[in-house]
Amino acid sequence: MSLPSSPPLLPEQDLPTLPTFAPIASASNAGLRALNRKRQLSDYGSPSSDPPLFSDTTSDGGDASHYEEQPRRKRLVRGPWWNVGKGRGQSLRRSMAKTERLRNGDSGVWMGSDESEASSDCLISSQQRMQELAMQDMADEEMSSDETLPNAEALAARLVHGCVDKGKEVVDLSDRGLIHLSNATLAPLHQLIRPSFVGVTHPPSEDEFSPLTPSIQLFLSRNQLTALPLELFNLTNISVLSLRNNDLQHLSPAIARLNKLKELNIAGNNISYLPWELLELLDRRGKHRQITVRPNPLIEPCDLSGPSPLPKANFTRVMQTEELARCTDTRDTVNNLRCKYVAEQGTLSMRGELELRLKLGRMLRIQYLQEASKAGRELKLCREELIYLASSAVQYFRGDGTPLRRTGSQHAGGEEFAACLDPTATAPSGSGSASTAPSLFELALHSLQTNFNLQDFLPKMSTFPGISSSLASAIRLAAANTHGLGNETCSTCGKHFIIARAEWMEYWFHGWSSQRELTSEAVLPFLRRVCSWGCARPSEAGEFRC
Amino acid sequence: MASETDYVTLISKDGFSYVVQRSSARISPVLKRMLDPTGAFLEAKDNTCILQDMPGIVLEKVCEYFYYNEKNKDARDVPEMDIPTELCLELLMASDYLDI
Numbered sequence A: 001m002s003l004p005s006s007p008p009l010l011p012e013q014d015l016p017t018l019p020t021f022a023p024i025a026s027a028s029n030a031g032l033r034a035l036n037r038k039r040q041l042s043d044y045g046s047p048s049s050d051p052p053l054f055s056d057t058t059s060d061g062g063d064a065s066h067y068e069e070q071p072r073r074k075r076l077v078r079g080p081w082w083n084v085g086k087g088r089g090q091s092l093r094r095s096m097a098k099t100e101r102l103r104n105g106d107s108g109v110w111m112g113s114d115e116s117e118a119s120s121d122c123l124i125s126s127q128q129r130m131q132e133l134a135m136q137d138m139a140d141e142e143m144s145s146d147e148t149l150p151n152a153e154a155l156a157a158r159l160v161h162g163c164v165d166k167g168k169e170v171v172d173l174s175d176r177g178l179i180h181l182s183n184a185t186l187a188p189l190h191q192l193i194r195p196s197f198v199g200v201t202h203p204p205s206e207d208e209f210s211p212l213t214p215s216i217q218l219f220l221s222r223n224q225l226t227a228l229p230l231e232l233f234n235l236t237n238i239s240v241l242s243l244r245n246n247d248l249q250h251l252s253p254a255i256a257r258l259n260k261l262k263e264l265n266i267a268g269n270n271i272s273y274l275p276w277e278l279l280e281l282l283d284r285r286g287k288h289r290q291i292t293v294r295p296n297p298l299i300e301p302c303d304l305s306g307p308s309p310l311p312k313a314n315f316t317r318v319m320q321t322e323e324l325a326r327c328t329d330t331r332d333t334v335n336n337l338r339c340k341y342v343a344e345q346g347t348l349s350m351r352g353e354l355e356l357r358l359k360l361g362r363m364l365r366i367q368y369l370q371e372a373s374k375a376g377r378e379l380k381l382c383r384e385e386l387i388y389l390a391s392s393a394v395q396y397f398r399g400d401g402t403p404l405r406r407t408g409s410q411h412a413g414g415e416e417f418a419a420c421l422d423p424t425a426t427a428p429s430g431s432g433s434a435s436t437a438p439s440l441f442e443l444a445l446h447s448l449q450t451n452f453n454l455q456d457f458l459p460k461m462s463t464f465p466g467i468s469s470s471l472a473s474a475i476r477l478a479a480a481n482t483h484g485l486g487n488e489t490c491s492t493c494g495k496h497f498i499i500a501r502a503e504w505m506e507y508w509f510h511g512w513s514s515q516r517e518l519t520s521e522a523v524l525p526f527l528r529r530v531c532s533w534g535c536a537r538p539s540e541a542g543e544f545r546c
Numbered sequence B: 001m002a003s004e005t006d007y008v009t010l011i012s013k014d015g016f017s018y019v020v021q022r023s024s025a026r027i028s029p030v031l032k033r034m035l036d037p038t039g040a041f042l043e044a045k046d047n048t049c050i051l052q053d054m055p056g057i058v059l060e061k062v063c064e065y066f067y068y069n070e071k072n073k074d075a076r077d078v079p080e081m082d083i084p085t086e087l088c089l090e091l092l093m094a095s096d097y098l099d100i
């Protein structure tokens, strides 16, 4: 998240009635403000001529034309927002000071280059200073459960520093008994540079710079991590990341930020579904990536044990190339197969449906590749197929993030995410139900998130009876996003959002083309979340990635 | 029972009234219920809703949103609607109440 680009507004000369920032004044105002707030909020809901809590006092609320004249001008407001604006200023200053410090620390690495006769003492002292800074950061880190930094993590921090000092790209923190890993422990890896250039005495030129960029291999396997530090997803120079054998329950969508990743291992965790963004990583588009997902307790679209319900001879036979070329409409061919099955054997089970869809996806994929090669386009193929199979029922959410209608039992062993034939059957009806426009709630929440320091506002929120519990949790989420990795990305339109309006699970086949029958090992569940009801459009049968 | 008109009137707590298309106001389940002619609410009788807790300056923005949503419900690249900084918490509460 970027820092606010402008400082908070200060009282202007033409607004003489507004209070100043003087601490004494604010202290004496505090009681008054609390009173004011209380009265205001108990009035919420009854007719009152009091001016609104946060609107500009200079506009009497009714003078619409006056309001229209200067719609964009930010004006000072009275009430608790004073505190918010003020807090924002302070923390901005604080974080600016922090950046300054860090920058000084950074330049210390290049001390030798800044001045030709800089002594090695100078270098050492600057390294020490950097370490001190890192330790300070560690102390700053708010960790409620950590009065004493656990030995395991202190050791990990030392190992990380060792790697940074030596320019070692393989950072092995595996088997260290880590139960928690903080941002500060990993942050020094930002300073890691390739070893061959550590001794140089001149600043690197443009050409020399890219070889300096390390290719970090971070091993965190065989620990007891239940969560990953956010800083991990900012280390974009990671090429190998092993999280094997930990206690992770989720993999953050932010994994997609690590775009230099060549190898990812999340096997042996407690992960039941994958973020949609991982599909993009699996869809290599020519990049060679090795992603190991299993074993993990991944949820399944339906029962995939036992033999296929489809008789082998008729249904799962491979289509010959010339046969495919004759298929003017591949979808019709598969529909005919379905009708044939229903006529001969009765109702088609979900498992059978998925196998027909797999067949459809495979046929369409081969046709696509044939056309591409006819057109002379060269395609870099993955060896594995990535074919859409099915979706769970879409769960819709209201503007404030509460579920619209329960679909299935909640979190009962993945039952709620069982594959279904019509995922959007529960779509809300009525005008605007398929709108892709953001809700007013989202728009206002986003404005709140960008213009105020929510971190300072959160502690005061409980004193606000006008804020419903769903609104409070929405504000907390917005604050957490600012503090962490930013807002989520819509899996359909790519827009950022704070409150998801719908989510569902998509099951994709990920396996070899030689595999005839569906097995649970070849099906991956991906959770999709979207910004609007209109974006709740699951993939369609026959979709594939190359 | 009054007949359903194309337009409805929304009145703020400080007495400002806004006339909006019924279809666009109905995206709020709360307003939809209040204005339902088959319902029991008095509001439906004269196609008018009094929003006792909403100042005019907020209601005006809410009405602006009704039209913004109407205009952009099928749009591919939806433009951002301008939310005045000083109103964002009140608009948040209003949208929470109206469920929009």
Ligand SMILES: [Zn+2]
Binding pocket: A490, A491, A492, A493, A494, A495, A530, A531, A532, A535
């Ligand atoms: Zn979207």
